[in-house]
Amino acid sequence: MRNNDMKIIAKELQTREFTISMGPQHPATHGVLRLVLDLDGETVVKCTPYVGYLHRGTEKLCENRTYISALPLMDRLDYISSMANDVGYCIAVERLSGIEPPNRAKYIRTMMCEMTRISSHIIWLGTHALDIGAMTVLLYSFREREWILDLLEMVTGARLTVSYPRIGGVRNDITQEFLDSLYKFTEEFPKRIEEYETLIDQNRIWLQRTKGIGVISTEEAINWGLTGPMLRGSGVSYDVRKYAPYDAYPFVEFEVPVGRNGDVYDRYRCRMEELRQSNFIIRQCIEKMPKGYVLAENAPDLDMAAKGCKKLVPEMSLSRAFICVSEKYEDISPPGEFYSSVEVPKGELGFYIINDGSGYPYRVRLRAPSFVHASVLPKLCEGALIADVIANIGTIDIVLGECDR
Amino acid sequence: MEPIEIAELIKGKFASEVKDIVEFQGQVAVLIKKDKLLDIMTFLHKTPELHFDYLADLCGVDYLGKKEVRFEVVYNLLSIKYNKMIRIKAEVPEDDCAIDSVIGIWVGADWHERECYDMYGITFKGHPDLRRILMPEDWDGYPLRKDYPLKSDLGDKEWKAFKEVIEIGKKNLAYEVR
Numbered sequence: 001m002r003n004n005d006m007k008i009i010a011k012e013l014q015t016r017e018f019t020i021s022m023g024p025q026h027p028a029t030h031g032v033l034r035l036v037l038d039l040d041g042e043t044v045v046k047c048t049p050y051v052g053y054l055h056r057g058t059e060k061l062c063e064n065r066t067y068i069s070a071l072p073l074m075d076r077l078d079y080i081s082s083m084a085n086d087v088g089y090c091i092a093v094e095r096l097s098g099i100e101p102p103n104r105a106k107y108i109r110t111m112m113c114e115m116t117r118i119s120s121h122i123i124w125l126g127t128h129a130l131d132i133g134a135m136t137v138l139l140y141s142f143r144e145r146e147w148i149l150d151l152l153e154m155v156t157g158a159r160l161t162v163s164y165p166r167i168g169g170v171r172n173d174i175t176q177e178f179l180d181s182l183y184k185f186t187e188e189f190p191k192r193i194e195e196y197e198t199l200i201d202q203n204r205i206w207l208q209r210t211k212g213i214g215v216i217s218t219e220e221a222i223n224w225g226l227t228g229p230m231l232r233g234s235g236v237s238y239d240v241r242k243y244a245p246y247d248a249y250p251f252v253e254f255e256v257p258v259g260r261n262g263d264v265y266d267r268y269r270c271r272m273e274e275l276r277q278s279n280f281i282i283r284q285c286i287e288k289m290p291k292g293y294v295l296a297e298n299a300p301d302l303d304m305a306a307k308g309c310k311k312l313v314p315e316m317s318l319s320r321a322f323i324c325v326s327e328k329y330e331d332i333s334p335p336g337e338f339y340s341s342v343e344v345p346k347g348e349l350g351f352y353i354i355n356d357g358s359g360y361p362y363r364v365r366l367r368a369p370s371f372v373h374a375s376v377l378p379k380l381c382e383g384a385l386i387a388d389v390i391a392n393i394g395t396i397d398i399v400l401g402e403c404d405r
Numbered sequence: 406m407e408p409i410e411i412a413e414l415i416k417g418k419f420a421s422e423v424k425d426i427v428e429f430q431g432q433v434a435v436l437i438k439k440d441k442l443l444d445i446m447t448f449l450h451k452t453p454e455l456h457f458d459y460l461a462d463l464c465g466v467d468y469l470g471k472k473e474v475r476f477e478v479v480y481n482l483l484s485i486k487y488n489k490m491i492r493i494k495a496e497v498p499e500d501d502c503a504i505d506s507v508i509g510i511w512v513g514a515d516w517h518e519r520e521c522y523d524m525y526g527i528t529f530k531g532h533p534d535l536r537r538i539l540m541p542e543d544w545d546g547y548p549l550r551k552d553y554p555l556k557s558d559l560g561d562k563e564w565k566a567f568k569e570v571i572e573i574g575k576k577n578l579a580y581e582v583r
Contacts, residue, residue, distance in 0.1 A: 052539035059524075060548055064555050095430060222458050222485060225513025238459075238485050336429035339462065339481045339492065350462050352481065356471070365479075367462040375516040404539055 017045055024053050028131045028390045031400030033374065037381075037389065044389060047381040049374055054404040062364035067093050068167060070364070075161035077368065078402040081120040081345045082161050083112045083152070085402075088342035090165045091246050092351035096338040097167075103248075105169035105294045110248035111182075111285040112152075112164065113342075114278040118189070119148040120345035120397075121271050121278075125196060128268075128394035132209045134200050144192050147185060154178045168299025179286055186283045193275050210265040214380040214392045217262060224379070225372045228347025229270040230396060234262035240343040252284040264395040271397075346370055346397055370396075370403040408433035408491050411455060419445055424496070434492040436477075439504045442495050449482060449491070450510050457482040457491065460507070463517035465497075465525040469551040475499040476527055480507070503528040524549035 023034040032053035038046035058077065062070040074089045075082040087109050094101065101109075126141035149159045155174050156164040164171050200206040216226070221234040231238055239256045241249045257273030259266030335357040341350040347369030354363040373396040380392040406414075409426075412433045416423045422445065425436040437445060449457040462481040469475060476497040483490050497504050506529040507514045518529045519538040526547040529535055537544060546553055 052537075052541075055539040057548060060553075060555060098430070220512075223512050225460050225511065236485065243485075243488050337434065338430055338432060339490070341461065348461070350481070352462060352464060352479065354466065363466050365462065365464040367464075367481075371516060371520075372513060375513070 015041075022389070024050075029393055030127065030398055031403075033393070033398065033400055033403075035377070035381075035389065035393075037386065039386060042385050042387075044381050044384055044386060047378045047389070049377050051371070051374055051400065052404050054400045056405065058405045059364055059366060062361055064360065066359060067361060070361070071166075072161070072163050075163055076401060077366065077405060078120075078344060078346060078349075078370070078399045079160055080123055080399060081116040083116040083164060084120075084342065084344040085349060086163060086165045087113055087247070088340075088344065088349045089351060090167050091342060092338065092340040092353055093167045095340050096336065096353055096355055097334075099168045099296050099298055101169045101296050101299075102293050103290045104173075104292045105296075106248040107251075107285050107289050108170050108174055108294065109165055110252065111282050112155075112170075113247070114281045114285075115148055115152065115182075117278045117345045118275055119145050119152075121275050122196075124271065124345075124394075124397045125268075128391075128397075129200060129206075131390045131394045132206065134203065134206060137196055137199050140192070140195060140199070144189065151178065151182055151185065154181070166295065166299065169293070169295035173294045179289065182282065183286050186279050186286070189279050190276065193272065193279075197272065207265065209387075209391055210268060210395075211263060212261070213264045213384070213388050214395055215261065215263045216376070216380065220379070221262065224376050226347070226376060227369050227372070228343070228345070228397075229267050229274065230347060230373055230376075232257065232270050233259035233267035235260055240341050240348050244341065246342060248285065251288065252281050254281050264391050267395050341367070344369065346399065346402070347373065349402075366405055368402040368405060370398045370400070371405075374398055374403050406454060406487070406489065408489060411489065411491050414455075415445060415448070418448065432490065432492060434494055436494045436496065439478075439495045439497055443505045443507070443510075445493065446480070446507050446510050449493075455484060455489075456486045457484045457489075459483045459485050460511035460513050460517075461490075463507075463514055463521065465521040465527055465549070466494075467525060467549065467551045476502065476525060478504055478521065478527060497527055502526060503530055505530050506532040508532055523547070526550070 017038050017040050019036060019038050021034060021036050023029040024032040029035070034050040034053070036048045036050065037044050058073050061073055071086060071089060074085040077085045122141040122145050126138035129137040152162060153159050155178055156162040216234055218234045218236055221231050222236060227238065235258055237256045237258045242256060254277045257270045257277065259270050335355050337352070337354040339350060339352045341348045348367070349369060350367030352365035352367065353361050356362040377392060377396065381389050384392070409428060412426045412435050415435055416426065419441060422437050422441050423435060424438065427434045449455050459482070460480065461483045464479050466477045466479060467475065468477065474496040476499065478495045478497055480493040481490065482493065495504060504527060506518055508518065508531065516538060518532055519535060521527055522529060522535055523537045523540055524547055536542065540548065
């Protein structure tokens with residue numbers, strides 16, 4: 001009797017899809033990402049991402065600046081791994097104009113890039129785990145991030161937006177004291193990685209929330225243009241550091257960790273292995289660090305601090321000296337165009353620069369990995385549960401500053 | 406196969422389409438007409454010896470007053486299998502500001518094409534969802550065009566705090582160490 005009643009009620013009840021707007025202010029969207037979700041119960045039927053809330057027109061601004069004064073803009077792209085962006089931009093301009101930085105500068109840059117990779121990956125790990133429900137990892141990972149930021153501050157004087165590399169080298173030399181403390185960090189860090197892994201690697205909730213979620217196959221991943229751990233999690237060992245080596249990467253040994261299933265868990269494993277590889281690269285850089293200058297002789301002139309000392313022009317404050325330099329006409333020759341890419345923590349960051357010989361870049365195009373990765377969200381989310389949307393946003397490791405440029 | 410050989414191969418197959426081949430610092434760019442873009446792209450994607458499976462980047466360029474044809478759409482292609490790169494540039498004139506969408510070949514072109522439309526006003530024929538992406542939907546004009554101003558005509562009036570900052574800066578000069 002009761003069953004019959006239930007059937008009648010179910011027939012009379014009408015269900016319909018409803019639309020919710022997730023973000024732009026939402027703690028799990030890692031910035032100002034807005035997703036419009038069409039839901040059928042708890043299943044996502046359609047997912048439409050909206051980006052652009054953080055659009056600052058970096059490409060347009062670059063066209064109106066000299067090569068050297070466009071550098072600080074690059075910090076603001078992916079603000080948690082600013083060093084990698086700066087290095088990428090400097091390498092693009094160097095390749096365009098045929099400047100070769102000295103060996104010591106190459107090693108310093110490589111080391112700094114890997115430090116940023118560690119700091120970016122551990123902040124990813126902490127926030128991703130927090131989104132899924134494992135809060136403890138966040139507290140542990142920020143402990144190491146703080147350590148890295150202190151080390152960065154020792155060299156660059158800044159914690160986040162460093163502007164440390166320069167076209168043709170780096171701004172100032174590193175000290176032995178810094179190398180010693182960094183070496184201490186590399187000795188300690190593998191134990192810390194194990195700590196993170198003991199917390200979540202065998203955690204049943206973590207495994208259920210990540211295994212088999214957000215699966216993307218090898219062919220699809222390439223076709224979508226994914227890069228970085230997103231692509232490597234699907235089993236493609238594409239890494240710009242191996243494919244088009246830059247800086248000191250040809251001189252150091254490292255492996256490219258590759259996943260198999262292309263789900264959230266495999267991408268997590270890839271990033272954890274990358275942490276170990278980064279640590280290994282830093283150690284090699286410290287051990288092999290060559291002596292010499294840190295700035296190429298034919299580097300474009302800039303009266304900012306170089307070679308370890310800040311020069312104050314008499315009767316002129318530092319701020320005014322800086323203004324004078326920014327206005328300076330710097331000719332980077334020859335005219336031409338170049339596409340250069342580097343492996344930032346998120347994936348492949350590409351710079352396509354057209355030089356017309358006027359001293360200003362004619363066109364700077366930034367191929368941001370987060371932008372491409374955000375576009376794959378509908379593919380990952382549609383058909384999944386609403387709780388998995390959070391896991392998917394976490395796994396693509398998105399930074400909206402870079403996505404919106 | 407070297408990039409320059411690939412470029413020659415394209416020229417051999419689509420002789421009437423290729424306008425120019427430029428090599429600069431080891432990278433090869435092929436300038437083509439836009440009419441047979443899809444044929445050329447499919448050729449690059451499907452031919453087993455080339456296998457350009459990965460679209461690294463797609464963007465527009467505005468050559469206002471510099472070249473006869475105003476716009477170019479630039480495709481940076483990479484073959485992950487062979488680690489070879491080539492750049493295809495398709496000319497898009499201002500009076501017929503449209504080009505075929507390559508979304509059928511590389512799905513990843515989706516947002517890049519939307520951004521190109523947003524910034525340059527180039528229409529992509531066959532794109533399923535061509536809307537503005539970075540700028541607001543009701544935005545007027547295409548920001549990355551060369552005739553679009555960096556600052557608006559309002560100048561200082563737009564941001565009143567600018568004058569105050571300059572005045573404070575002048576005052577502070579008195580306290581500087583000389």
